Amino acid sequence: MAEQQAGAAGYPAAEAFEPGAGLVWSRISSRYPWHRRIAALVRAIPVAAVGAFLLWRGGGTLAALLWVVGVLAVLVVSWVAVEIAYRSYGYAERGDDLIVTSGVFVRRLIVVPYGRMQFVDVTAGLLERWMGLSTVRLHTAAAATDAVIPGLPAAEAALLRDRLARKGEERSMGL
Secondary structure, X not given: OHHHHEOOOOOEHHHXXXXXXXXXXXXXXXXXXXXXXXXXXXXXXXHHHHHHHHHHHHHOHHHHHHHHHHHHHHHHHHHHHHHHHHHHOEEEEXXXXXXXXXXXXXXXXXXXXXXXXXXXXXXXXXXXXXXXXXXXXXXXXXXXXXXXXXXXXXXXXXXXXXXXXXHHHHOOOOO
């Protein structure tokens, strides 16, 4: 029975979301939750203001106040959810592939063989650049295996991009 539960990588199926082979997850920047919180706040302010104005015009002060309280409640819940999501991100570079994990309610583990990568994309929006963060995206021929690593420090993202590009060229499978 124990042999049936051991995977090809040699570790028990119960540890399916671990990097295996004694590796540990590389984590994203601790600034990432603040990036997501600020982005949520920037989106919430106009929603709260416009909704409150429209409700105030049509339903009075109580309706406007309830709208603002509702938006603030959603904002607080999103702030907590961002912290939980931040803790779920990780990546590990193995000999022949990169593995990326994420997800709170639904865990996801993506294995991207270096030889199957078509290109590595590094992006950073205005807020990300201000906070010194970048997002690394790995693209393959199969869209289901594309992987995203958000919230990396910009210098780390550039180094990861270069390492992955080099490993991809070394292991190119003629795609």
